[in-house]
Each structure stands twice: as C-alpha cells, then as structure tokens.
Amino acid sequence: MNQETCSCELCDLKTLFYAHLEEEQVETFCSGKVEKEYKNGDVIVKEGSLIHDFVYLKSGLVKLFHTDANQKDQIITIAKPFDYISMLSVFSNKHYNYSVTAIEDSVTCCLNMQNIIQLVKTNGSYAIGIIEKMSSITDKIVLTSLEIRKRNLRGRVAYVLMYFYDEVYQSLEFELPLSRKEIGEYIGMTTENVIRTLSEFRKDKIISINGKVIEIKDIETLKSIALFG
Amino acid sequence: MNQETCSCELCDLKTLFYAHLEEEQVETFCSGKVEKEYKNGDVIVKEGSLIHDFVYLKSGLVKLFHTDANQKDQIITIAKPFDYISMLSVFSNKHYNYSVTAIEDSVTCCLNMQNIIQLVKTNGSYAIGIIEKMSSITDKIVLTSLEIRKRNLRGRVAYVLMYFYDEVYQSLEFELPLSRKEIGEYIGMTTENVIRTLSEFRKDKIISINGKVIEIKDIETLKSIALFG
DNA sequence: CGCGGCTTTGATGTTCATCAAGTAAAGTGG
DNA sequence: CCACTTTACTTGATGAACATCAAAGCCGCG
Numbered sequence: 001m002n003q004e005t006c007s008c009e010l011c012d013l014k015t016l017f018y019a020h021l022e023e024e025q026v027e028t029f030c031s032g033k034v035e036k037e038y039k040n041g042d043v044i045v046k047e048g049s050l051i052h053d054f055v056y057l058k059s060g061l062v063k064l065f066h067t068d069a070n071q072k073d074q075i076i077t078i079a080k081p082f083d084y085i086s087m088l089s090v091f092s093n094k095h096y097n098y099s100v101t102a103i104e105d106s107v108t109c110c111l112n113m114q115n116i117i118q119l120v121k122t123n124g125s126y127a128i129g130i131i132e133k134m135s136s137i138t139d140k141i142v143l144t145s146l147e148i149r150k151r152n153l154r155g156r157v158a159y160v161l162m163y164f165y166d167e168v169y170q171s172l173e174f175e176l177p178l179s180r181k182e183i184g185e186y187i188g189m190t191t192e193n194v195i196r197t198l199s200e201f202r203k204d205k206i207i208s209i210n211g212k213v214i215e216i217k218d219i220e221t222l223k224s225i226a227l228f229g
Numbered sequence: 230m231n232q233e234t235c236s237c238e239l240c241d242l243k244t245l246f247y248a249h250l251e252e253e254q255v256e257t258f259c260s261g262k263v264e265k266e267y268k269n270g271d272v273i274v275k276e277g278s279l280i281h282d283f284v285y286l287k288s289g290l291v292k293l294f295h296t297d298a299n300q301k302d303q304i305i306t307i308a309k310p311f312d313y314i315s316m317l318s319v320f321s322n323k324h325y326n327y328s329v330t331a332i333e334d335s336v337t338c339c340l341n342m343q344n345i346i347q348l349v350k351t352n353g354s355y356a357i358g359i360i361e362k363m364s365s366i367t368d369k370i371v372l373t374s375l376e377i378r379k380r381n382l383r384g385r386v387a388y389v390l391m392y393f394y395d396e397v398y399q400s401l402e403f404e405l406p407l408s409r410k411e412i413g414e415y416i417g418m419t420t421e422n423v424i425r426t427l428s429e430f431r432k433d434k435i436i437s438i439n440g441k442v443i444e445i446k447d448i449e450t451l452k453s454i455a456l457f458g
Numbered sequence: 459c460g461c462g463g464c465t466t467t468g469a470t471g472t473t474c475a476t477c478a479a480g481t482a483a484a485g486t487g488g
Numbered sequence: 489c490c491a492c493t494t495t496a497c498t499t500g501a502t503g504a505a506c507a508t509c510a511a512a513g514c515c516g517c518g
Contacts, residue, residue, distance in 0.1 A: 088367070088371060134360070136321035142374075421497095425498085
C-alpha cells in the first residue's frame with residue numbers, strides 16, 4: 001500500500017478513507033491535501049470568512065470561539081488532534097460563524113471541500129462515517145456546555161483543569177494552553193475570578209502554580225470539586 | 230404523483246426525498262413511516278433508551294432536555310415542526326443522551342433508522358441534504374446557548390419571550406408553552422427569579438401576564454432588553 | 459526603556475440563589 | 489362533587505456568590 005501521499009500515522013480521515021474507498025481513490029484524494037503549520041497564537045480561521053477547505057487538526061491544540069458585537073470572545077470548544085476544525089458551519093453555511101486560533105503550535109490538514117462533498121455523494125459508507133464523526137463532536141460540545149453551566153466557579157475551574165489532565169496532557173504537571181482571560185471566556189466567568197479561584201486552589205494545596213505551569217497536587221480533591229462544586 | 234402514503238404538506242423530509250429520489254423509492258420509503266400523536270406533557274423520548282427510529286416533528290412543539298444525577302433537568306433546545314427530534318445522538322450513539330417531551334400537542338413522524346442509514350449510503354445527494362440539515366440544527370443550538378449565556382437575567386427572559394414571538398407564534402399574545410420552572414431550566418436561572426423578572430416586566434408595562442398567557446405591550450423595549458440586557 | 463497586555467490582590471457593590479411562607483390552580487381518591 | 493394532596497406560582501427577606509472597579513507588579517516586545 002503506497003502511502004507516500006498520505007503518510008500520517010493515526011490519521012482518522014485516512015482510516016475513514018481506507019475503510020470505505022478503493023486504494024487508488026485514496027491516492028487521488030490525499031494527493032490534493034495541503035498541510036499547514038501554525039504557531040501558538042496564529043489565526044487558522046477567521047469568523048465570517050468563506051469556507052473553501054475542509055480542515056482537520058493533525059497535531060497541536062486550537063480554540064474555536066465566537067466574537068460578539070462588543071468584541072468579546074466566547075470560547076465554544078477546544079479541539080484536539082483528529083477533530084475536524086470545520087465542523088459546525090461546514091455543511092450548512094458558506095461562511096464560518098466562528099474563529100479558530102492555535103493555542104499550541106499546530107498542524108492542520110486541508111482538503112478541498114468540493115472533493116469531500118463529492119466523496120460523500122458517491123460513497124455512502126464514507127458519508128455515514130463523516131456523519132457519525134460530526135454527530136459525536138457536536139454531541140460532546142452541547143453536553144460539555146451543559147456540564148459547565150451547572151457548576152459554580154470553583155467547580156468550573158476544577159472542571160477545566162481536570163479536562164486538561166484527563167483528555168489532553170495525561171500528566172499531573174502541564175502548561176496551561178489558555179490564558180486566565182481565555183479560561184474565563186470558556187467557562188463564562190471574569191478573568192479576576194479565574195485567578196482568584198486558582199489562587200484559592202493553591203492556598204488549599206490542591207495545585208501549585210508557576211505562571212502558566214500547573215501541577216496538580218491533590219487530584220482527588222480536585223476531582224470532587226469538579227464533580228460536585 | 231401518488232402521495233397517498235406520504236401526503237403531508239410542507240414535509241421537509243419529503244422535500245428532501247423528492248429532490249433526490251425516484252418516485253417509487255419515495256413510495257417505498259414513506260410507506261414505512263409511522264405517525265404518533267402526543268398530548269402536551271407526554272414523553273416522546275426517554276434519555277437512555279435505545280434509538281431505533283429516526284423521529285421528525287410534524288406539528289406541535291417539544292423540549293429536548295438532559296437530566297443530571299440529582300434529577301435536575303436542563304433544557305437543551307426547543308424543537309419546532311420540521312426539526313429532527315433525533316438529531317444529536319442519532320448517528321453517533323445507540324442510546325439517546327437526552328429526553329424529549331411535548332410542550333404542546335404534537336405529532337411525530339417516525340422512520341426506521343436502518344432505512345435512513347441505507348438511504349444515506351445509497352443516495353449521495355440525499356446524504357448531503359441530511360448532513361446540511363443536521364449541521365444547521367446543531368449550529369443553531371450552540372450559537373443560541375452562547376447568546377443566552379452572555380446575558381443577565383432580564384436579558385435572558387426577554388430573549389425567550391422574543392424567541393416565542395419571533396420564531397414560534399408570530400403574535401404579540403401567546404400562551405407560554407413552558408412553565409416558569411422550565412424557563413429557568415432553559416436559560417439557567419431559578420424559578421423564583423424567572424417569576425420576579427416577569428413581574429418586573431409587568432410593572433414596567435412591557436408585558437401583561439394572565440397565568441400562562443403573555444401579551445407583549447412594548448415590543449421595542451423588550452427587544453432592546455433582549456439585545457443589550 | 460516604555461508601552462501594552464497579562465496577572466494578581468483588595469475593596470466594594472450588585473446580582474442572583476436560597477429560604478420561608480403563602481396563595482392559587484390542578485389533579486386524586488372517596 | 490368535595491376534601492385532600494400535590495404542583496405551580498408569587499412575594500419578601502437575607503446572605504452568598506460573583507462582577508466591577510482600582511491599583512500595582514510583571515513580562516515580553518518593539
């Protein structure tokens with residue numbers, strides 16, 4: 001199997017391709033892909049811009065957010081490798097209704113939107129694969145936002161810390177990819193109170209803080225705050 | 230065109246069918262549909278139950294909601310006719326992760342899930358149609374929840390009232406399909422404060438209240454509270 | 459080196475949830 | 489059909505949670 005043009009390990013899209021397509025189709029398809037590298041902080045997608053690519057996150061970490069009339073941002077979700085970046089508006093809109101920015105150095109893989117649509121049209125089981133993936137991503141966004149909404153400030157901050165521990169870094173010590181301000185934009189609270197809550201956790205010896213580096217000292221307590229706070 | 234087995238006017242699904250399928254296919258397909266009637270308050274889907282049908286709202290109004298460990302409900306969205314009721318979990322889950330209850334007398338149209346999947350697999354342009362619809366519905370849920378989140382209590386209550394006016398009843402006087410408690414579950418505030426805020430609007434002569442019947446007296450003020458509150 | 463953005467802490471006040479208590483409405487069983 | 493129970497609605501009082509305002513230190517960058 002010649003994978004020169006599509007050599008990424010662990011590519012979810014590729015898995016989907018190979019599961020449903022003939023080898024030469026995959027070749028044709030993958031040869032049209034364009035990889036792009038982004039530095040932490042770089043804008044990947046600007047709200048309102050035209051959608052012409054289907055964008056897939058190969059590595060790194062990005063935030064999807066919406067900017068309102070007063071220029072205030074609200075973070076919709078954090079996307080990890082193998083998530084589709086174009087996933088909300090893609091099939092229903094000509095323009096993005098959210099922006100995407102790298103919060104770590106990231107690499108995206110861009111496929112021509114028309115090709116994807118063509119593929120969905122001509123290959124039914126591939127269509128099902130795409131639908132399942134989209135469905136599970138949006139499911140998660142909706143349920144996560146409900147989870148966050150019902151918690152108080154301590155619970156919300158604990159929840160994001162546990163999220164980064166459990167689902168991103170799998171390490172008790174990690175560098176926060178979000179600023180205090182961004183954490184606030186994600187969980188719906190002010191920057192000051194994010195800081196205050198983090199400081200409280202530090203005083204309570206639940207975490208230690210060194211700038212952006214967080215070390216979880218007492219994960220059981222943190223977990224129970226995330227669950228019941 | 231024989232529409233005996235599929236005679237509903239304005240059926241979005243049918244539109245999708247006829248746009249992409251041969252007439253005899255539509256026949257075959259629609260003949261498998263089952264319509265079900267529900268009274269206000271009836272449970273249509275119970276969280277955790279198996280998904281075996283693709284459910285479509287033909288008429289009425291329903292709420293989608295999630296119940297947490299403490300038996301507290303959070304309303305995810307209100308679905309109107311032509312919305313797909315099974316739309317979040319359907320393609321990614323075996324079980325519903327939310328419940329659906331009628332908040333007005335409603336009629337649903339149920340199609341066999343396997344048939345829909347088969348159709349998506351064999352008919353590409355139909356697949357695109359389904360994807361677009363799903364995408365636009367979930368888009369709306371996510372963006373609406375951001376809109377609600379950034380408002381204060383007055384703004385939130387005004388927002389739902391404007392929603393019912395603009396998108397459901399198109400009349401200045403209507404009967405609220407949600408109880409005060411349910412409004413609170415939708416916009417994330419307590420029952421008492423929903424009531425208090427409605428009473429304030431009444432005192433300010435923005436609305437008049439007669440039990441569940443609301444009449445909007447000063448729509449300009451209400452709109453500006455909904456926008457900037 | 460100075461400017462702007464990010465972080466931190468404290469003081470203050472507003473907003474909102476909670477508690478309590480009572481009325482109205484709606485379903486339930488004899 | 490009426491007493492009974494439950495559920496929805498309403499208002500007020502209170503305190504806790506949270507936002508806002510203010511001030512200062514820190515860091516990176518041109």
